[in-house]
Amino acid sequence: MKYDMLLLRFGEFMLKGKNRSRFEKTIINQVRSLLKPYPGASLRKEFGRLYVDLGGESHTELIAVLKRVFGVMSISPVKVTASELDQIVETAVAFMDERECEFKEGTTFKVNVRRVWKEFPSSSHEMNHLVGSPILRKFQQLSVDVRQPDIELRVEIRDQGTYIFNEVIPAVGGFPLGTNGKAMLLLSGGIDSPVAAWSSMRRGLEVECVHFYSYPFTSQRAKEKVIDLARALADHAGTIKLHLVPFTEIQTAFTQLGQDNLIITLMRRSMLRIATKLAEREHALALITGDSLGQVASQTLPSMNVIGRATELPLLRPLVMMDKQEIITLSKQIGTYDISILPYDDCCTLFVPKSPSTNPNLRIVDKIEATMSQLPEWVEQAVEQTETITLHAGETFIVNNQQDEDHEMKEEWF
Secondary structure, three states: OOOOEEEEEEOHHHHOHHHHHHHHHHHHHHHHHHOOOOOOOEEEEEOOEEEEEOOOOOHHHHHHHHOOOOOEEEEEEEEEEOOOHHHHHHHHHHHHHHOHHHOOOOEEEEEEEEEOOOOOOOOHHHHHHHHHHHHHHHOOOEEEOOOOOOEEEEEEEEOOEEEEEOOOEEOOOOEOOOOOOEEEEEOOOOOHHHHHHHHHHHEOOEEEEEEEEOOOOOOHHHHHHHHHHHHHHHHHHOEEEEEEEEOHHHHHHHHOOOOHHHHHHHHHHHHHHHHHHHHHHHOOOEEEOOOOOOOOHHHOHHHHHHHHOOOOOOEEOOOOOOOHHHHHHHHHHHOOHHHHOOOOOOHHHOOOOOOOOOOOOHHHHHHHHHOOOOHHHHHHHHHHOOEEEEEEOOOOOOOOOOOOOOOOOOOOOO
């Protein structure tokens, strides 16, 4: 079926009073940027909704793009006709004619007319009968069910035209991107942290990613994998900043302490310190991790408590009460799963002890760190040597390839 426009409905932020106009403006800017590759399409706002006039562009392509826009709750492809009785009835019958292949004996429907333009001569109730009767006469396999119909034909009568549609396609919902501030996400090469990033963006956070690498222990392909994950997130956000932090010196220093069971705890505390300094530099107000309570040793409640003490910034854990299967399902939906399972180690899978502590003692951890007089200096150097790249939706970022051996996939520690 050839449609004329798309109707975009806003999500829960519509309840936010004084902030509503700011949120709407954010969505409009994001939708407008996503429409640039589609020159025929144009955008207009009306009565708390957005309309995209297709101008000959593919409605299926645009729906696939726009349903990722944070803050958009649902999308409907719409046929437009003149606000005249004969034109409305004719278009409604033709609309159902296009759907006839879906009808079978006993298929139910209803007509739901909204007369937004009050000068239209017939009431909404009268129009339900005036539109529904010719449809029933033509398609005798249909019957009326006003409570739970298989097909609900919606008709909105406005002064500038009448909109006819029946599909309501779910979109991502949530809050418009960036309307609730900025946070830094610790991005590994595993399954969890990209899902944490997406979940945070859906709640209106602008997210910048921080990845720690330990060259030469981690490979070029591991770096490419993380860039691909960030690019997949950029497809949802439009743009993503990725900060690549050298971590070799700090990580190898921990292996020489003789405290193997605390290596993960010490490593993650240093990562939080570095991410905190990057957050301050980038004016971010929180840190985000992909922790899921009890999933691995560093994600027990005692471990999260000791690790979290390394930063004074709020530490957000969007996945903390989700189980692994829920996280995997969501990663498949957002397009990061197939990248995450590629078998290239990151620094969090290196030097993993056989028995990492699940109940670290904060006093002991503090004493160990106090013996490492160069640790603050190493943290500062890691921040100074951080490489930052910006990834845009639909663009290809090329890194130099080098041959390396595949490694067995290990559990994610972020």
